[in-house]
Amino acid sequence: MSTETKRPVTQKPKDKPAARNNGADGTGKEPPKEFAGTTPELRRELLHSMLLQRRFEERCAEAYALGKIGGFCHLYIGQEAISTGVMSMIRPDDYVITAYRDHGQALARGISPRAIMAELFGRDAGVSGGKGGSMHLFDSQTNFLGGHGIVGSHVPIAAGVGFAIKYRRGNQVCVCFIGEAAVNIGAFHEALNMASLWDLPVIFIIENNRYGMGTAISRSTANEDVLVRAKGYRMEGETVDGQDVFAVRECMTRAIERARKEKRPTLIEMKTYRFMGHSMSDAVSGTYRTKDELEENMKRDPILLLHNKMYEAGELTEGEMHKIDDEAKAIAQDAWDFADASPEPPLEKLYTDVYTDTSS
Numbered sequence: 001m002s003t004e005t006k007r008p009v010t011q012k013p014k015d016k017p018a019a020r021n022n023g024a025d026g027t028g029k030e031p032p033k034e035f036a037g038t039t040p041e042l043r044r045e046l047l048h049s050m051l052l053q054r055r056f057e058e059r060c061a062e063a064y065a066l067g068k069i070g071g072f073c074h075l076y077i078g079q080e081a082i083s084t085g086v087m088s089m090i091r092p093d094d095y096v097i098t099a100y101r102d103h104g105q106a107l108a109r110g111i112s113p114r115a116i117m118a119e120l121f122g123r124d125a126g127v128s129g130g131k132g133g134s135m136h137l138f139d140s141q142t143n144f145l146g147g148h149g150i151v152g153s154h155v156p157i158a159a160g161v162g163f164a165i166k167y168r169r170g171n172q173v174c175v176c177f178i179g180e181a182a183v184n185i186g187a188f189h190e191a192l193n194m195a196s197l198w199d200l201p202v203i204f205i206i207e208n209n210r211y212g213m214g215t216a217i218s219r220s221t222a223n224e225d226v227l228v229r230a231k232g233y234r235m236e237g238e239t240v241d242g243q244d245v246f247a248v249r250e251c252m253t254r255a256i257e258r259a260r261k262e263k264r265p266t267l268i269e270m271k272t273y274r275f276m277g278h279s280m281s282d283a284v285s286g287t288y289r290t291k292d293e294l295e296e297n298m299k300r301d302p303i304l305l306l307h308n309k310m311y312e313a314g315e316l317t318e319g320e321m322h323k324i325d326d327e328a329k330a331i332a333q334d335a336w337d338f339a340d341a342s343p344e345p346p347l348e349k350l351y352t353d354v355y356t357d358t359s360s
Contacts, residue, residue: 044310045088046245047324048328049087049107050080053080053083054077056116057276059336060120068340069134072134072149074100074278081302081306082248083105084108085247085248089253090256095143095165096144097158099179099182100148102146106147116335125343128147129345152188155176155178155204156190158174165201173260175202183206183221192229192235199265204266206270214287215288230266240268240270243273245302245305251268275294
């Protein structure tokens with residue numbers, strides 16, 4: 001299977017786009033109900049964000065195969081509606097913390113593609129100085145707090161960030177992305193208990209892509225209803241279609257309001273599916289998924305879903321779609337070129353960012 005997912009730009013809906021005239025959104029026809037609260041400009045931004053993540057990740061797969069990226073590398077292909085929808089709803093001063101499948105989320109948060117790719121290449125210009133790699137992307141300017149390689153280790157940190165917000169009497173929120181396999185980790189339960197007990201403004205998002213590495217959730221979790229954990233901690237919970245960027249945004253509206261006004265946490269299960277393997281060690285599907293399962297789930301490509309809605313609403317032509325896609329490819333190529341030309345960290349940096357000088 002090619003690493004490039006071409007469906008969004010090559011598969012056309014059966015109906016031609018409507019003529020552009022004076023409709024409720026400028027297209028001559030009533031827009032889909034999902035479009036409520038968004039503008040054509042915002043919908044294009046959402047589409048561009050998802051396409052950029054897709055094309056960036058495809059280049060990461062190529063770079064890994066060529067040995068330019070070392071260590072572990074977990075791609076976000078198929079899950080772009082979650083990162084895009086979530087990041088489009090939070091403020092610049094809010095906090096984001098995530099696990100090791102973090103490239104797409106970092107891009108959606110606004111971290112420079114050049115800095116991310118340079119980090120993956122292990123270069124000094126990388127967002128973490130070339131010393132964190134794929135799983136440890138940090139950027140203080142965007143309040144992006146990682147990128148954490150140990151499963152579930154970041155969930156208590158999210159609770160700590162929520163406590164800091166409350167202690168300082170701020171009204172930010174902390175968004176914490178979690179894989180569904182992490183709900184069985186002890187730290188997950190401890191953090192959710194404290195977040196609810198102390199009324200912390202944390203939004204815990206379970207990206208349920210159905211597989212923890214190569215193990216299906218049905219084989220690892222006694223109760224596959226991961227949302228039931230919210231009830232155990234007197235926490236509001238919600239399940240949403242993680243392939244639909246509008247559904248993600250709508251769900252986030254409620255969770256953000258709860259966090260800012262009530263200082264209460266929320267647990268959200270966003271159902272999704274990764275089109276690639278768990279990591280580059282099983283780059284496509286490994287032996288734990290059938291070809292039929294993969295192809296069936298790829299019919300709900302989040303980029304294709306948004307593309308079709310915009311196309312059918314008459315606000316996007318195939319030519320315009322190709323232009324947006326070409327821009328995304330150009331940005332990904334520019335990031336590659338920048339990273340490839342950037343120097344490696346000097347040897348003396350091996351000892352920086354290890355200890356803090358507390359003598360003064």
